[in-house]
Amino acid sequence: MNMNWLLTHSPALLIAIPLLAAFLTPLIDRLSKRARNVLVLIVLITVEVVMIVLAWDVFTGNTHIYTMGASNPTATIPVQAAIPIRIVLEVDGLSAFMGLISATVSLAAGLYSLAFVRRETGQGRYYTLLLLMLVGMLGMEFTGDLFNLFVFLEILSIASAALIAYRFYRGDAVEGAFKYFVISSLGALMVLFAIGLLYGQYDLLNMAALAKVMKYTMLDKIALVLFIAAFAMKCGAIPMHMWVPDSYTVAPASITAMLVVASQVSLYALFRICFSLYGLTLDVTTVGIIIISLGLLSMFVGVTMALPQKDIKRLMSYHAISQTGYMLLGVGVGLYLIGKPEFSTYGVVAMEGGIFHIFNHALYKGLLFLTAGAIFYKVKTRNLNEMRGLAHSMKFTAIFFMIGAFAIAGIPPFNGFASKLLIYESVYCVSPILSIIAMLVSIITLASFVKVFHSAFMGPPMRNTKEGEVPKSMLIGMVILTVGIILFGLFPGWVVDHIVHPAAQALADQAAYIQAVIGG
Amino acid sequence: MIYNIPFIVVVLLIIVGLATVVFKRNLIKIVIGITIIESGVNLFLITLGYRENSVAPIYTFAPSTKMVLPVPQALTLTSIVIGVAVMALMLSFAIRIYQHYGTLDSRKIRRLRE
Numbered sequence: 001m002n003m004n005w006l007l008t009h010s011p012a013l014l015i016a017i018p019l020l021a022a023f024l025t026p027l028i029d030r031l032s033k034r035a036r037n038v039l040v041l042i043v044l045i046t047v048e049v050v051m052i053v054l055a056w057d058v059f060t061g062n063t064h065i066y067t068m069g070a071s072n073p074t075a076t077i078p079v080q081a082a083i084p085i086r087i088v089l090e091v092d093g094l095s096a097f098m099g100l101i102s103a104t105v106s107l108a109a110g111l112y113s114l115a116f117v118r119r120e121t122g123q124g125r126y127y128t129l130l131l132l133m134l135v136g137m138l139g140m141e142f143t144g145d146l147f148n149l150f151v152f153l154e155i156l157s158i159a160s161a162a163l164i165a166y167r168f169y170r171g172d173a174v175e176g177a178f179k180y181f182v183i184s185s186l187g188a189l190m191v192l193f194a195i196g197l198l199y200g201q202y203d204l205l206n207m208a209a210l211a212k213v214m215k216y217t218m219l220d221k222i223a224l225v226l227f228i229a230a231f232a233m234k235c236g237a238i239p240m241h242m243w244v245p246d247s248y249t250v251a252p253a254s255i256t257a258m259l260v261v262a263s264q265v266s267l268y269a270l271f272r273i274c275f276s277l278y279g280l281t282l283d284v285t286t287v288g289i290i291i292i293s294l295g296l297l298s299m300f301v302g303v304t305m306a307l308p309q310k311d312i313k314r315l316m317s318y319h320a321i322s323q324t325g326y327m328l329l330g331v332g333v334g335l336y337l338i339g340k341p342e343f344s345t346y347g348v349v350a351m352e353g354g355i356f357h358i359f360n361h362a363l364y365k366g367l368l369f370l371t372a373g374a375i376f377y378k379v380k381t382r383n384l385n386e387m388r389g390l391a392h393s394m395k396f397t398a399i400f401f402m403i404g405a406f407a408i409a410g411i412p413p414f415n416g417f418a419s420k421l422l423i424y425e426s427v428y429c430v431s432p433i434l435s436i437i438a439m440l441v442s443i444i445t446l447a448s449f450v451k452v453f454h455s456a457f458m459g460p461p462m463r464n465t466k467e468g469e470v471p472k473s474m475l476i477g478m479v480i481l482t483v484g485i486i487l488f489g490l491f492p493g494w495v496v497d498h499i500v501h502p503a504a505q506a507l508a509d510q511a512a513y514i515q516a517v518i519g520g
Numbered sequence: 521m522i523y524n525i526p527f528i529v530v531v532l533l534i535i536v537g538l539a540t541v542v543f544k545r546n547l548i549k550i551v552i553g554i555t556i557i558e559s560g561v562n563l564f565l566i567t568l569g570y571r572e573n574s575v576a577p578i579y580t581f582a583p584s585t586k587m588v589l590p591v592p593q594a595l596t597l598t599s600i601v602i603g604v605a606v607m608a609l610m611l612s613f614a615i616r617i618y619q620h621y622g623t624l625d626s627r628k629i630r631r632l633r634e
Contacts (some may be wrong), residue, residue, distance in 0.1 A: 042611050147595055154602045171620030178613040185554050185606050200568045
């Protein structure tokens with residue numbers, strides 16, 4: 001098994017390995033719990049390593065194409081046909097970027113789960129669904145086929161909904177899961193209807209082939225509206241956000257960290273549809289303004305609704321909505337400017353900021369949810385008024401929380417600062433108001449986290465809790481994300497040049513996306 | 521006109537389903553609403569591939585080469601399978617919610633919104 005073989009087949013392997021392991025997990029679970037944990041960890045680490053190898057190759061300039069079931073995986077168009085018929089996986093800079101996020105957070109969440117769900121029943125099924133979530137995310141990121149996108153979207157929603165309801169003995173968990181699932185299924189059906197509209201006109205399901213012949217007729221516009229509505233709903237942009245706090249709050253903390261990434265995968269799908277499928281054919285000014293306004297609304301309303309919350313995870317969920325706004329703002333400004341002369345100067349910077357923020361958000365928000373889970377593990381409550389003085393016994397958790405809070409508030413030298421600065425300085429050129437709102441939201445975010453830190457970690461120790469830190473596996477899960485935050489914060493220039501820039505370039509360059517599959 | 525009837529039915533089904541999801545308070549009825557929307561979307565896909573006086577797309581001993589489009593049928597089959605999984609999971613959530621709250625009325629199930 002040499003390196004080239006691995007690289008060629010890695011897009012398919014990255015989906016196949018966790019998928020097969022997911023259904024192997026319940027069987028191994030029957031034999032031995034320890035063997036099951038080892039299997040899950042080995043799979044997660046393998047996915048992470050293969051993902052890094054693949055991403056490195058993609059970032060150095062090779063877009064990977066994989067045709068499912070073909071004797072030669074790079075031959076997308078069969079000999080007898082003129083269009084791509086088989087399912088094509090296309091891994092370009094942005095797909096690899098999102099894949100890295102999913103693999104990293106899943107690894108941290110998997111490690112964290114080992115101790116976190118130790119006392120629960122049905123762990124075999126928990127890990128099955130966790131791996132299926134990873135499959136759904138990677139599938140949505142890699143696929144170049146619209147119907148395939150729908151299938152992986154549904155795999156992701158079903159696995160997530162079942163995991164949100166994992167603590168089914170608590171009524172609120174099932175309630176949150178039901179709400180999430182109604183929204184997800186509605187969104188997925190809208191996506192399927194839009195795919196039907198496109199297929200009815202062009203007889204194509206491949207995204208690159210569709211993009212080449214896209215005419216932007218009335219039906220295409222309806223399909224675009226359905227896509228944008230569905231994916232904006234799934235990524236929790238205000239005014240379609242009501243499921244986010246409910247489901248994030250009740251899910252186990254490790255799953256909440258994964259749900260954050262799952263929402264961002266929907267964001268990825270939204271960007272992919274706008275940039276790669278429709279591209280310059282659509283009315284970029286109008287759609288850009290719509291996405292920018294969605295972003296501004298999410299930013300501002302999200303953070304103001306976070307301020308009065310007393311439930312620590314609910315508060316963080318509203319912050320997750322607010323941070324999603326930054327990504328929508330950054331990439332929305334990019335879409336607004338694409339095709340105009342300003343794009344090459346500050347349009348690209350705005351997109352880089354928005355895309356960089358996706359990775360940063362996954363790291364620090366994942367870390368914050370994991371620390372909230374650690375607090376819940378220790379004191380059995382999420383209510384901020386019922387906890388105090390936790391820094392006495394949970395020193396490491398307190399440090400991780402501080403790092404996460406500084407990162408989300410955009411304080412240097414942590415990673416949130418790097419991406420927010422890119423967004424501030426580029427959207428300022430479009431309109432200073434955008435920058436001002438973004439900075440204001442950042443300040444309110446800091447205020448809100450100061451409040452959480454004060455009420456959870458400061459003050460005299462609580463009397464009736466056990467001494468000591470949370471178990472090691474939970475700490476290791478948090479360490480992985482913390483190391484990411486610090487590294488990204490210390491070397492933002494290197495990260496932007498080598499990881500974020502290829503991703504933004506892949507999104508902006510529709511012609512390259514089409515050429516990789518169809519050629520010419 | 522006659523060829524448009526399936527599309528009109530599609531729109532009607534989707535509107536009825538959406539109205540059910542939005543206005544009904546009973547969780548089971550919400551699940552039914554989603555299933556109705558899904559039927560509408562499936563009917564839409566099937567209608568896209570229909571050709572008049574054509575045969576099933578099986579080439580062996582085919583009486584004519586005028587065939588319906590097989591791709592939408594494959595899509596619909598996949599979508600039906602996914603739909604069953606979605607419905608089963610939703611109904612099991614509804615059962616759990618009924619066990620906890622003793623009701624299926626969404627107005628009374630609001631422990632999350634304190």
